[in-house]
Amino acid sequence: MTFEHVFADLAGVPANRFTDPQGLAGLLLAAANAAALNPASPPVVKTGPRGVSAALLCHGGLVVLHGLPEAGLCFADVAGLGGALPQRGLDVIVKRLGAREVRTDARRRGPVTQTTPPEAS
Numbered sequence: 001m002t003f004e005h006v007f008a009d010l011a012g013v014p015a016n017r018f019t020d021p022q023g024l025a026g027l028l029l030a031a032a033n034a035a036a037l038n039p040a041s042p043p044v045v046k047t048g049p050r051g052v053s054a055a056l057l058c059h060g061g062l063v064v065l066h067g068l069p070e071a072g073l074c075f076a077d078v079a080g081l082g083g084a085l086p087q088r089g090l091d092v093i094v095k096r097l098g099a100r101e102v103r104t105d106a107r108r109r110g111p112v113t114q115t116t117p118p119e120a121s
Contacts, residue, residue, distance in 0.1 A: 002110035003061070005079040006086045008093070012100025015069040018052045021045040027096050028056040028063045035089030037061045037080050063089055074099065079109070 018024070025043035032039055037058035045054040051068040061080030067073065076093045078086035087106065094102055 002082055002108050003079050004082070004084055004086050004106070005077065005109050006090045006104060006106045007075070007077045008090055008102055008104040010074040010076065010094060010097060010099035010102055011072060013067065013069075013072045013074050013097045015072065017097050018047075018067045018069040018074075021047070024052065024054045024065075025056075027093060028054055028065075030096070031063045031078060031089035031092045032056055032058055032061075034092045035061070035063070035078055035080055035086045036084050037063065037078075037086075037089065060084065061086070063093075065093065 024045045028043040029039065037060065040057045040059050043054060043056040045052065051066055053066050054064070056063040058080070061078070061084050063078050065074055065076040074097055076090060078089040078093070080086050090104065
């Protein structure tokens, strides 16, 4: 069993995109829907002195973002078990936040296999 995990660093995000907690919750739900993920609970959006954090736990995955409105930055993660389409969810986040710059990466994640340290051979 593997997870597909996509993540992005977004820059140039207008600060006003982080001011509406209901809008951010809706964004998480839209991203989960696009990624074929089923929410396990309602989205959580918290604002504090170090930015905005938003998370949606899903059955077999997650959609998470952390925004720094004053810097125009956002870090986003979408992950799901095989069959999920996390890139589609990330595409929704990027488009709706209106980032001017985007750097993405993707990883297939799964069981960790033990390796023998070189000194043990």
